[in-house]
Amino acid sequence: xxYYNLLTTCAFIHLLVSIPYAYSNYVENKAxxxxxxxxxxxxxxxVCTSRFWFNYRHVANTLSVYRxxxxxxxxxxxxxxxxxxxMACNYRNPKPATVFSHKNMELNVYxxxxxxDYRGYEVTVENFLRxxxxxxxxxxxxxxxxxxxxxxxxxxxxxGHGGNGFLKFxxxxxxxxxxxxxAFEQMWQKRRYNELLFIIDTCQGAxxxxxxxxxxxxxxxxxxxxxxxxxxQPDLAIGxxxxxxxxxxxxEFLEEVHPASQANMNDLFKVCPQSQxxxxxxxxxxxxxxNPGSVLITDFFGSVRxxxxxxxTINLTSSLKPLxxxxxxxxxxxxxxxxxxxxxxxxxxxxxxxxxxxxxxxGFILGLWTLILLVFFQTYGIKHLKHIF
Amino acid sequence: xxLSSLIGHISTCxxxxxxxxxxxxxxxxxxQEELVIRPLHSGDIYASFQFRTLWDTDFLQEGQKVSHYRxxxxxxxxxxxxxxxxxxxxxxxxxxxxxxxxxxPFIPSPPGAExxxxxxxxxxxxxxxxKELTNVLSGIFCASLNxxxxxxxxxxxxxxxxxxxxxxxxxxxxxxxxxxxEIVCTENLTPWKKLLPCGSKAGLAVLLKSEKLFHSSFxxxxxxxxxxxxxxxxxxxxxxxxxxxxxxxxxxTAGQGKKEWSLFKMFSRTLTEACPLATSSKVYVxxxxxxxxxxxxxxxxxxxxxxxxxDRRTYSVYDLSRAETFGQLRSLNLLLRWKGDGEMLRPLxxxxxxxxxxxxxxxxxxxxxxxxxxxxxxxxxLMDSVPxxxxxxxxxxxxxxxxxxxxPSYIHYQPAKDRHRPHLLEMLIQLPPHSMTEVTVQxxxxxxxWTEYTPDPNHGFYVGSSVVSALVPSMVAMxxxxxxxxxxxxxxxxxxEESSYFVRVYTEPLLVNLPTPDFSMPxxxxxxxxxxxxxxxxxFYNLLxxxxxxxxxxxxxxxxxxxxxRRIRGVPLLT
Numbered sequence: 001x002x003y004y005n006l007l008t009t010c011a012f013i014h015l016l017v018s019i020p021y022a023y024s025n026y027v028e029n030k031a032x033x034x035x036x037x038x039x040x041x042x043x044x045x046x047v048c049t050s051r052f053w054f055n056y057r058h059v060a061n062t063l064s065v066y067r068x069x070x071x072x073x074x075x076x077x078x079x080x081x082x083x084x085x086x087m088a089c090n091y092r093n094p095k096p097a098t099v100f101s102h103k104n105m106e107l108n109v110y111x112x113x114x115x116x117d118y119r120g121y122e123v124t125v126e127n128f129l130r131x132x133x134x135x136x137x138x139x140x141x142x143x144x145x146x147x148x149x150x151x152x153x154x155x156x157x158x159x160g161h162g163g164n165g166f167l168k169f170x171x172x173x174x175x176x177x178x179x180x181x182x183a184f185e186q187m188w189q190k191r192r193y194n195e196l197l198f199i200i201d202t203c204q205g206a207x208x209x210x211x212x213x214x215x216x217x218x219x220x221x222x223x224x225x226x227x228x229x230x231x232x233q234p235d236l237a238i239g240x241x242x243x244x245x246x247x248x249x250x251x252e253f254l255e256e257v258h259p260a261s262q263a264n265m266n267d268l269f270k271v272c273p274q275s276q277x278x279x280x281x282x283x284x285x286x287x288x289x290x291n292p293g294s295v296l297i298t299d300f301f302g303s304v305r306x307x308x309x310x311x312x313t314i315n316l317t318s319s320l321k322p323l324x325x326x327x328x329x330x331x332x333x334x335x336x337x338x339x340x341x342x343x344x345x346x347x348x349x350x351x352x353x354x355x356x357x358x359x360x361x362x363g364f365i366l367g368l369w370t371l372i373l374l375v376f377f378q379t380y381g382i383k384h385l386k387h388i389f
Numbered sequence: 390x391x392l393s394s395l396i397g398h399i400s401t402c403x404x405x406x407x408x409x410x411x412x413x414x415x416x417x418x419x420x421q422e423e424l425v426i427r428p429l430h431s432g433d434i435y436a437s438f439q440f441r442t443l444w445d446t447d448f449l450q451e452g453q454k455v456s457h458y459r460x461x462x463x464x465x466x467x468x469x470x471x472x473x474x475x476x477x478x479x480x481x482x483x484x485x486x487x488x489x490x491x492x493x494p495f496i497p498s499p500p501g502a503e504x505x506x507x508x509x510x511x512x513x514x515x516x517x518x519x520k521e522l523t524n525v526l527s528g529i530f531c532a533s534l535n536x537x538x539x540x541x542x543x544x545x546x547x548x549x550x551x552x553x554x555x556x557x558x559x560x561x562x563x564x565x566x567x568x569x570x571e572i573v574c575t576e577n578l579t580p581w582k583k584l585l586p587c588g589s590k591a592g593l594a595v596l597l598k599s600e601k602l603f604h605s606s607f608x609x610x611x612x613x614x615x616x617x618x619x620x621x622x623x624x625x626x627x628x629x630x631x632x633x634x635x636x637x638x639x640x641x642t643a644g645q646g647k648k649e650w651s652l653f654k655m656f657s658r659t660l661t662e663a664c665p666l667a668t669s670s671k672v673y674v675x676x677x678x679x680x681x682x683x684x685x686x687x688x689x690x691x692x693x694x695x696x697x698x699x700d701r702r703t704y705s706v707y708d709l710s711r712a713e714t715f716g717q718l719r720s721l722n723l724l725l726r727w728k729g730d731g732e733m734l735r736p737l738x739x740x741x742x743x744x745x746x747x748x749x750x751x752x753x754x755x756x757x758x759x760x761x762x763x764x765x766x767x768x769x770x771l772m773d774s775v776p777x778x779x780x781x782x783x784x785x786x787x788x789x790x791x792x793x794x795x796x797p798s799y800i801h802y803q804p805a806k807d808r809h810r811p812h813l814l815e816m817l818i819q820l821p822p823h824s825m826t827e828v829t830v831q832x833x834x835x836x837x838x839w840t841e842y843t844p845d846p847n848h849g850f851y852v853g854s855s856v857v858s859a860l861v862p863s864m865v866a867m868x869x870x871x872x873x874x875x876x877x878x879x880x881x882x883x884x885x886e887e888s889s890y891f892v893r894v895y896t897e898p899l900l901v902n903l904p905t906p907d908f909s910m911p912x913x914x915x916x917x918x919x920x921x922x923x924x925x926x927x928x929f930y931n932l933l934x935x936x937x938x939x940x941x942x943x944x945x946x947x948x949x950x951x952x953x954x955r956r957i958r959g960v961p962l963l964t
Contacts, residue, residue, distance in 0.1 A: 051844055051845060052845070086572045086574055088574050088575065088603075089483065089572055089573065089574035089575075089603055095600070095604070096600070096603040096604045097574060097575050097599040097600045097602070097603040097604070098600060110575060111575075112575065112579075112598065112599055112600075113575075113579055114575055114576050114579060115531050115576055115579055115580065116531055116576040117531065119531075119532075119533060119572075119576070120533055120570075120572065121533065121536070121843060121844065122533050122535070122536075137524075139520065139521045139524040139525070140524060140528075141524060141525055141527065141528020141529070142528060143528045143531070144527075144528055170844040171844050171845070172844040172908075337554045337555075337556075337618065337623050337624070337625075337626065338554070338556065338623070339552075339553070339554060339555075339883035339885070340550050340551050340552075340553075340554075340555055340556070340558055340883075341550065341885055342550050342552075342858070342860070342882065342883070342885070342891040343550075343768070343770060343858055343859065343860045343891060344550075345768050345817065345860075348547045348770070348799050348817055349798045349799050349817065351546070351547065351799065
């Protein structure tokens with residue numbers, strides 16, 4: 001009996017001990033599942049490369065991806081938005097401060113809370129590559145930098161006019177597919193990304209991802225080599241085409257996605273089949289290590305933050321330092337301060353001319369004087385030097 | 390013993406309580422907001438928002454690092470302390486202020502972006518600080534201010550004196566730059582609104598909706614930071630941050646032609662509450678020309694008079710901190726219905742600028758300044774900053790008033806250096822009463838290097854506005870006392886004497902076409918040359934240098950097998 005009791009009590013104690021152990025195992029498994037994708041933060045670089053009013057649709061494309069990405073959780077500080085021209089406040093826009101994606105002005109993708117980091121003439125190939133590789137001048141503000149690390153998932157979206165192997169920036173320069181592939185390799189070598197999703201919506205877009213050779217890259221394009229990407233619908237009030245077909249259907253697909261959705265990349269590859277898009281969208285996954293079916297859309301388009309729960313208490317620092325009171329009257333200036341005279345006419349008229357800093361003579365003057373001296377000494381001989389010294 | 394110490398403790402308590410009731414410990418800043426609505430005689434309406442944060446601190450005091458920010462935005466505070474800025478004025482404007490139709494604005498600004506900064510005397514490298522400051526501000530305001538560099542920065546020698554406290558004005562510490570091409574849109578308004586203590590959630594800032602604000606004739610948002618007097622005695626300094634937004638709504642684009650305006654029509658919102666962090670939140674409506682001009686509802690008993698821009702104006706005041714302003718519906722929607730047309734007072738000072746001439750070689754810049762005062766003459770300071778690619782010929786500079794030569798009493802000219810600095814011309818001109826003064830200077834257009842052209846060079850190149858600063862004689866005695874109760878719109882520019890007020894007028898920016906090369910020329914030349922070389926010379930070279938051999942035709946299979954056997958046998962082959 002006693003032995004039996006001992007056994008049952010032992011079993012009971014064992015059970016008691018193992019239940020919390022099993023529970024913590026379960027929690028750890030869940031935690032393991034959370035971190036399976038390997039990334040801890042999300043970045044997005046969205047670029048529109050075309051200028052001029054008739055390229056309204058490229059700006060609308062970029063803004064619709066911006067809108068989806070913000071809606072799914074990536075904050076403005078982690079988005080680098082580059083728009084080569086201003087469509088919203090363009091004088092030709094009949095409804096200022098709006099950029100529409102659907103005709104009859106149904107959806108304003110510009111919104112009321114937009115932050116454009118690079119705009120107008122700043123959108124150049126050089127700036128784009130500098131943003132990607134991180135080699136920016138030291139005075140560049142934080143909002144213009146891609147501060148990603150080796151656990152960042154980056155989404156890169158490019159749209160504009162392109163051709164076989166190049167993408168045109170602002171009607172004056174191009175970026176080639178080799179340059180882009182090299183830039184991604186630089187990013188890989190500097191460990192600036194964990195995984196990268198590259199989407200491009202231009203004519204012959206698939207040529208841009210042909211040359212990639214760095215690991216962990218997945219690419220999507222709106223058309224194959226030799227095919228043109230087409231625009232979707234014009235709006236008769238605005239007078240231009242509003243969106244490109246591929247991004248229009250991509251936007252419709254992303255509107256269905258919410259931060260907790262389990263949609264994966266295979267669904268994204270099916271966006272805009274040839275019946276809708278007229279061109280054949282392509283994708284490339286051979287450089288990507290995970291199976292596309294296990295990659296969630298929100299791994300790139302959203303910013304699902306992982307939360308680590310802790311039971312430790314943290315002591316906050318002691319209260320604020322007491323406000324340093326304005327020192328007593330003994331310290332203050334007795335005389336009162338005054339405002340400056342805005343247009344002191346008498347003072348201006350009698351202003352002494354500014355002393356210019358003296359600079360040594362410039363190259364040309366120096367050369368001229370050297371020539372004159374040389375000719376002088378050649379003509380008159382060196383013995384005349386004694387007249388000078 | 391214990392009881393006495395307890396009593397002593399209790400007696401000190403009220404004084405402590407009294408102290409903390411007066412001021413929240415750690416907060417020495419206050420916030421005021423105000424909206425002024427001025428109906429214009431053409432039926433348009435001018436709305437001017439001013440948000441002022443006053444902070445009693447000294448960023449640059451040794452050993453005291455400011456780390457607790459309450460109402461003053463931290464991004465701007467850090468900028469001020471890092472770059473030793475004494476005064477900062479930045480404005481973003483879309484549209485041009487039409488002085489002849491709209492009068493004088495409360496806070497003038499030129500089209501595009503304008504930035505002028507006074508640095509402290511302790512700064513050793515002003516240019517380096519200026520460059521970094523423009524980059525930081527371009528990140529804060531989402532604007533391309535990083536295009537401000539030495540080629541468009543000038544150092545005015547007499548204009549742009551500090552608007553804040555101070556005595557020493559060494560112009561070596563002043564930098565001024567303008568970007569006339571800069572676009573203003575929602576992406577500039579968004580960070581500007583985020584600097585406000587209440588954001589755009591409460592108070593007057595709820596009216597700032599971009600779809601209505603940018604659908605207007607004129608939109609200007611600005612940030613002005615300067616040191617001001619803390620109190621009447623003016624013994625210590627406080628930092629003042631003013632965020633101003635001026636907008637003129639057009640009768641026909643936004644008003645649909647009906648001469649009737651309301652807050653809802655202008656902003657698509659009504660006011661529901663004041664900002665809880667504001668010490669004062671008021672709306673002023675200019676009713677000086679009433680009751681002939683328009684009818685205002687809801688009526689308010691509060692009236693205020695202020696002398697602003699040389700004129701005494703009467704305002705109806707709506708105090709948003711009082712609950713009865715909002716009435717039964719808990720929302721305030723002002724309604725202005727026009728009744729008749731009024732006579733507009735002609736502004737006393739007005740300036741225009743245009744380019745004359747034809748062709749892409751030379752041209753002439755004409756600046757015309759009007760003095761509309763019937764009998765008083767006054768001096769104006771004209772500042773022109775022209776980019777280096779318009780090469781000015783200063784020997785052709787003429788200043789004429791009433792068709793006679795008018796010699797300026799002060800001229801400061803700094804010539805441009807190609808690709809290094811722009812031209813700077815400052816002149817103090819005495820304007821005779823009721824006259825038109827014309828300043829002309831000829832220029833020649835330069836040919837830029839092909840990489841210096843913008844992607845759309847046929848649009849033209851912008852030349853920034855000229856600035857005309859003047860002390861205009863005032864019809865009404867101006868108020869020289871500094872009091873805290875003055876409305877914000879009348880206390881922006883410090884008034885030193887009663888008989889005149891300071892005004893700054895900006896002219897139009899110029900758009901000049903530079904001779905543009907044909908950018909497709911190198912491509913065309915390479916294609917043509919290579920084709921000619923390949924076809925013409927290449928074939929000739931081949932004919933001369935290649936040796937020709939007779940080529941055996943290939944044999945059928947049977948003959949090839951026979952040849953194989955013949956080779957083994959050592960017998961001559963078939964052909």
